[in-house]
Amino acid sequence: MMKKINTILYIAVFALLLLGCQQEIIPPAVLELGDYATIDFPIAGGTKEVAIQTNQTEWIATTSDSWLEVLQRPNKLILKAAPNDSFDDRKTTVLITAAGLTQKVDVTQAAGKTSLSLMGDGLHATETENLLQIQQNPFATTREIKVLTADPKWEFETVDATWLKAEKVPLESTLLLNIEENNTQEPRTAILFVRTKDQTIQLQVKQEGALYFILPYLTPESTKEDVKDFEEARHSRVVQNASYLSGGAHTYHTKSPLFYEIKYSFDRRNLREVVMQCTTPERMLSEEFTKLLESAGFEYKADSGMERVFIKNTLHNGTKYEIFANLVYGMPGVEPKAVFNVLKRQPGPMPTFDKLPDGIGHLGITQQEVIAWESTHGGTYSTTNSKPDDNYHFFNVLDKTYIARDYVFADGKLANMRIFTYDISKCFYSPAKGSFRMTDEFKALLTKEGFTEIRQTGDIWERFYINRARKLAVSARVTSFATVLSGQPLVIMMYVPLSDGDN
CATH class of the missing domain: 2.60.40.10 (Immunoglobulins)
Known part of the structure; x- marks a missing residue:
């Protein structure tokens, strides 16, 4: 019995060993x-x-x-x-x-299209797709345009541009433009096409006509350096430099055949006045120059027959400025010119007189009539200041309005009179140390009393205000006299007659 069991176990073990030898071996993944x-x-x-x-x-x-x-x-x-x-x-x-x-x-x-763009100073896009423009002054120059593309075989073509020569600089991927000076007054346009295998950009070069109608540099608070940069950029040539003086002036010869010379004057450091000498007053008064002034923000105000006035109000660094443009064209003995004054506006409302201080109020009367009027209006004849032999009479007044009044006679008739008054602020404000400008309120008073026309004089009085109904003109300025108010600043008004022949 035991022998039979052993045989069975042997067969079982052999079967297990045989089964183990037949199990599949799995190769590594490939x-x-x-x-x-x-x-x-x-x-x-x-x-x-x-x-x-x-x-x-x-x-x-x-x-x-x-x-x-x-x-x-x-x-x-x-x-x-x-x-x-x-x-x-x-x-x-x-x-x-x-x-x-x-x-x-x-x-x-690979990309199906080549990207293409142009880059350079002064390039600007237009509303039309793939159209770029350059605005060029009339002077000869060279411009570099960077061509940004992956296509090394980009090319260009110019159209109707004998004054524009273009050159490809392959290694730098640059289009070099050589622009000739425009010696005509008409602007001109040249067209270039820059192309890759599948992209095209049109480039318009617009060049201004030769300088003819020009304006000066008029930014308030400008310095000599600002003006110098501006004028040199339009190829003006400095012919006089008075900057060694306090304030001083710079004079330039320009490229304009109309305004051939520009003189900039400075109040200490900042721009105060610009004078442009004119060769042809008719062209200065033309519609083209008027449009140029208007496009720069100037508004027409008046024309006296000898002077045309434009005014521009502007705000600079929080300060209000008024820029006067006076086109002088008919004054006897005065060359035609455009005079620009840059004035700081008054800081706020200022007081003025209830009535214009005009003394006796009219001219052409006799010395006796003047003396009689002064005797009843607070005037005290000054023997110190008067010169009767020269037909000059001076009266001290010293009331709330007047300091003094003086008179000049010709052929026994009053030819002109001057009024000396106290409070400067009733007539003027000071935009800078040592300078004075008429207030809005005093100008309004002059207008209210009929002095509505302005005439430039070119002398220390600068301008007169005219009342044709009264045949009278008046000017005012700040000054001082050693014999009046001990040399302190005061306002002096000059009244002169307006003859029938005055225009």
């Missing part, structure tokens, strides 16, 4: 690709195959970009690229995985 490490698709796209060598029945290929379609077939991978109609190259990666193994294929595709 995943290999064909010769492709990188696949390059043309612009038009297409299909490419990649051989897959693997001992796995299941494998997966994926990519994150939609422009590339990935298809799995037995022992191969099919890649389909769509056409690239963009400006950018495309690149993606296909990952193949099987049993924990990973392989990758890099896929690229």
Whole structure:
């Protein structure tokens, strides 16, 4: 019985050993690709195959970009690229995985279009697509335009531009423009086309006509350096430099045949006055120059027949300024010119007189009539200041309005009179130390009392205000006299007659 059991056990053990020897041995996983490490698709796209060598029945290929379609077939991978109609190259990666193994294929595709852009100082876009412009002054110059593109074979073409020469600098990807000076008064335009194989940009070069109607540099608080930079930029030549003086002046000869000379005067450091000498007053008064003034913000105010006045109000660094443009064209003995004054506006409302201080109020009367009037209006005859032999009489007054009044006679009749008064602020404000400008309130008083016309004089009085009904003109300024008010500043008003022949 024991022998039989042993035999059974032996057979069982032998069977187990035989079964162990017959169990399948699993080889390691294999995943290999064909010769492709990188696949390059043309612009038009297409299909490419990649051989897959693997001992796995299941494998997966994926990519994150939609422009590339990935298809799995037995022992191969099919890649389909769509056409690239963009400006950018495309690149993606296909990952193949099987049993924990990973392989990758890099896929690229060239851009379907070449990007093209231009860059340079003064270039600006227009409302029209792919159209750029350069605004050029009338002077000869060289401009560099950077051509930004990946296409090394870009080219250019000029149209109707004998005055514009263009040159390609390939290594620097630059278009070099050589522009000739425009010696005519008419503006002109040249057109260039910059092209790649599939992109085109039109470039317009607009050049101004030769300088004829010009304006000076008129920014308030400008310095000599500001003016110098401005005038040199338009090729003006300095002929006089008085900057060694306090304030001082700079004079330039310009390229304009109309305004051939410009003189800038400075109040200490800042711009105060500009005078442009004119060769042809008719052209200065022309519609073209008026339009230039208006485009610069000037508003027409008056024309006396000898002077045309424009005014511009502007705000600079929080301060109000008034710029006067006086076109002087008919004053006897005065050359035609355009005079610009840059004036700081008064800081706020200021007091003035209830009535214009005009003394006896009219001229053409006798000495006896003047003396009689003064005797009843607070005047005390001054023997110290008067010169009867020279027909000059001076009266001290010293009331709330007047300091003094004086009179000059000719042929026994009063020819002109002057009024000396106290409070400067009733007539003037001070935009800068040592200078005085008429207040709005005093100007309004002059207008209210009929002094509505302005006439420039070119002397210390600067301008007279005219009342044609009274045949009278008046001017006012701040001054001082050693014999009046001990030399302190005061306001003096000069009244002169307006004859029938005055225009």
